Amino acid sequence: MSSSKAPIRLAIVGVGKIVRDQHLPALARDASYHLVAAASRNATVEGVANFATIEEMLASDVVIDAVSLCQPPLVRYEAARAALEAGKHVFLEKPPGATVSEVEDLKALAARKGVSLFASWHSRYAPAVEGARAFLAGTVARKARFIWKEDVRKWHPGQAWIWEAGGFGVFDPFINCLSIVTHILPPLYITRATLDFPENRDTPVAARMDFAGANGLAASAEIDWLQTGPQSWDIIVETDAGELLLSSGGAKLAISGQPVKDEAEREYPALYERFAHLVRAGKSDVDVAPLRHVADAFMLGRRNVVEAFFD
Numbered sequence: 001m002s003s004s005k006a007p008i009r010l011a012i013v014g015v016g017k018i019v020r021d022q023h024l025p026a027l028a029r030d031a032s033y034h035l036v037a038a039a040s041r042n043a044t045v046e047g048v049a050n051f052a053t054i055e056e057m058l059a060s061d062v063v064i065d066a067v068s069l070c071q072p073p074l075v076r077y078e079a080a081r082a083a084l085e086a087g088k089h090v091f092l093e094k095p096p097g098a099t100v101s102e103v104e105d106l107k108a109l110a111a112r113k114g115v116s117l118f119a120s121w122h123s124r125y126a127p128a129v130e131g132a133r134a135f136l137a138g139t140v141a142r143k144a145r146f147i148w149k150e151d152v153r154k155w156h157p158g159q160a161w162i163w164e165a166g167g168f169g170v171f172d173p174f175i176n177c178l179s180i181v182t183h184i185l186p187p188l189y190i191t192r193a194t195l196d197f198p199e200n201r202d203t204p205v206a207a208r209m210d211f212a213g214a215n216g217l218a219a220s221a222e223i224d225w226l227q228t229g230p231q232s233w234d235i236i237v238e239t240d241a242g243e244l245l246l247s248s249g250g251a252k253l254a255i256s257g258q259p260v261k262d263e264a265e266r267e268y269p270a271l272y273e274r275f276a277h278l279v280r281a282g283k284s285d286v287d288v289a290p291l292r293h294v295a296d297a298f299m300l301g302r303r304n305v306v307e308a309f310f311d
């Protein structure tokens with residue numbers, strides 16, 4: 001970059017739902033960035049240089065400081081390696097990769113190349129998460145429940161990759177819960193898991209898990225992708241200072257039934273502020289804790305075959 005105040009010349013890879021819903025609107029309002037390019041096989045972004053692949057983009061004469069990788073996790077590692085090898089700072093959508101090892105490898109590569117790597121966890125920036133973290137820091141958590149129940153047909157219509165091996169299935173949304181839990185609660189580890197796999201799919205549609213932590217902390221999770229009607233993205237924690245309810249995916253907080261004032265939602269603007277800060281400070285932020293829990297669930301979990309799923 002020409003100077004520390006100059007906008008970061010950013011490229012986006014994998015132009016799909018999350019890029020259109022969140023990345024482009026957040027970037028349009030952030031003077032720290034100048035969006036210069038996009039790489040996507042079937043889509044383009046207006047007003048920037050467009051390429052079909054990241055390799056073509058990196059080989060072009062467009063000057064790029066950083067790339068945001070927004071494809072499905074299974075194909076992100078090769079793209080991230082190429083970008084880091086080319087000396088670019090890298091922002092990884094969640095989940096940061098398809099395996100823990102590949103993310104650790106990217107972290108080491110970023111350090112060797114002297115560039116920033118950001119494994120983004122957007123739910124950690126949900127409006128009520130910091131309030132929940134502050135409350136829990138001042139008390140003792142005894143018991144927790146994580147209830148993540150949503151309708152896959154509504155939120156992921158026709159997305160084939162989430163059902164393919166490496167696509168995470170119902171753990172694609174539940175890793176958002178895990179990213180909050182690993183930020184606000186003391187360390188937990190999975191002690192038991194049952195994963196329901198539709199007979200025609202590679203990834204689970206529902207799961208139940210138990211967790212344990214130090215000082216008798218016990219937690220359980222119920223996750224389901226076939227929830228019609230009201231959707232639940234709730235974290236409930238019984239503490240010595242009352243019951244904490246962090247609901248709507250981290251957007252709302254209540255303590256012992258009393259709502260705590262709502263803050264405005266700005267997850268992606270906050271993610272991009274964090275990334276700019278990391279780039280300017282020459283630092284990385286790569287926390288694999290949520291991904292490790294998913295790996296543990298797949299490793300420890302009992303496989304239960306359930307009826308076929310069709311979109």
Ligand code: NAP
Pocket residue numbers: 013014015016017018019039040041042043070071072073075093094095122159161172
């Ligand atoms: P998506 O729209 O299905 O995929 C994003 C784009 O990636 C696609 O439009 C496609 O663009 C490219 N792509 C798809 N499959 C590919 C493949 N096999 N190889 C190379 N490129 C491929 O998915 P999304 O919902 O935006 O999610 C992308 C990532 O963001 C996921 O990790 C997801 O967990 C995360 N995320 C999603 C949401 C959400 O609400 N959807 C929210 C937060 C985070 P081209 O065909 O043009 O290459």
